[in-house]
Amino acid sequence: MPYPPPRKIVKAAERGLGNINKYITSEECEPLFELLSKYSKVDRDHLFLGPGSDIIIREVINAFSRGRNLITEYPSIPPRSRYMHGYRVKLIKIRLNPPDFNLDPELLVDIADKSLVVIGNPNNPTGKDIISRRALKLILENTDALVIIDEAYYEFSGVTYADLVEKYPNLIIVRTLDKAFGLAGLRIGYAIGGETFRHALQSLHFTLSRPSIYAAIEAIENLNYMKKNVGIILKERERMRKALEELGIKTYLSKTNFFLIKTEIYDLVDRLRKRGVIVLDLSSIWIRGFIRISVGTPEENNFFLAAIKNVLEEHD
């Protein structure tokens, strides 16, 4: 998120430094549980807190990987392979292909039985929803898989499957305050899941710091700043996409704060870097020519558009 949080959230974090010689208590965390329960429209008992969504995912894998394969989409950022280090699991990555980047639900039903399935929805780096509600239910109802849906970009996409947790004990949703809430430096993640996951996650909130908890409470109590920033990002995203399409660059629809472009200029990333713009070159991990563009402030985005226009003029 290119925008820092409002001053009052920073002040709340500072208040959390008051008694850092003491461990965090359940009572201090409870207001955050209640707020997230209301925000996510789920029972308080379905909520778990942790120091970042990737740590929560890792804890679930740690608890449930024995005798299970790990199935995930590919590419995914961060790479899921990092979750398997040290665990005796087989990692099976299902390749996403353009133009739809969808996961085939029938394939998943075929291979997901008795597995741990981790899916980013929307997916990073494609920015697409890659699994539909129907497909997810198919897997939950027809296999013995444990399914983790990473909804890190929920505030941008508006798509959630949190309501399914009540019915499906083998489903857990993981979210974060890193992205839309702009609190990446405080590392606050949370999960929505049933009894299946309680034992693995019930004490994880004790690993959070007091400044993080106080800031998170303030953030969830004051959602307007987040909604405003998300609104700006989504608008900017479409403005950038339109401008790039007018320059003749293929872009892809996205539901997040980044989007894909496809280019035939093999060293576009290098040439942008020389002009002071950093983008993510997916040629090295996926399919040549795909680049992920993150949406910044309007000024940053204008800088990027001018740089890419300059590269295109030079290329011609």
Add this chain to the structure above:
Amino acid sequence: MIVNPIAGMGGSVGLKGTDGDMYKEALRLGAKPVTPKKTEEFLSFVTHKNEIMFFVAPGKMGEEYIKKYSFKYVVVGRIYGETSSEDTKRIAKEMVEKNIELLVFVGGDGTARDIYDVIDSSLPVIGVPGGVKIFSPVFSVSARAAARVLDAFIEGVEYKEEEVLDIDEDAFRSGRLAARIYGYLLVPDVRELLQGAKEASNVSKSSEEEKREIAEYIVENMDEDVLYLLGPGTTLKKIADRIGVSKTLLGIDAVFNYKLVGRDLNESGILNLLNKYGKSKIIVTPIGGNGFIFGRGNKQFTPKVLRKVGKENVIVVGTKDKINGLDYLRVDTGDLELDRLFCGYINVIVGYREEVVMKIKC
């Protein structure tokens, strides 16, 4: 540096190559040389100019271009009038005798084969794409990219083996792509700049490390009393190395209970072994930059062989950079019905306990 002055000339006049006498036909149709521009583009983008001493072929095979730049250079060999692949091979041999550390060649698949005939994988090469047929993964994606590869070589990189493909030019002219692996050349491992080559995911491993991991995983999971038919390729060779048997790089070899029981087999040899040993599996890797697991470079796996073994007993392996360069996998067994049976998804082993599910497209 050796430049093939006639490579690429067929393209603009609609010919699909300049092998043999097709060069004369290209000239007759008014074709102009392509490689001079590619060579100059390559030379102009090299940044470490002061650190390179070039040994170049004479005249239009190299000297003509290098003298326009500030490189130090020495001319090696002689040419007389029209040049041919024999000149490429002869001069390459002379250069090797001068203990060069790297050979840059400008041309197409035919030029790559000429270079391979002389040097095999004794020293690294950089292929600057300048031909009509540029299917071999040894080539950089462009002349400019080749310059970056040379800079990377000066700065220090590892090497890896990449395929040199032999494209049947007659088939190519009639719209069919029939390729076989001709050999392997050593290239600097700068993967994003090579044709059809990609880097691994978050952990930067060399190709050799990845092949070792694949080999370890395959051998660890090999069943007893099962015949394993190993297809061509360096990853398959790594598997054979791990088992402790010697393998032909371009042929089909067979292993049973960790012992070599067949070498460089044809269809009849394979079928005899299948009858003898019963339960069997095939291990293959996608060929080159086009993703064929059957039908290119391993035609010994005939429809009869494949039907006997069964799709469920086919294991596909491949390094991440090879797989990352492919949209899909493909099959072309020569039997349409059999091809359709293969269509769908298959797991490709890309590392130790790591697989990518890819689609086989008909």
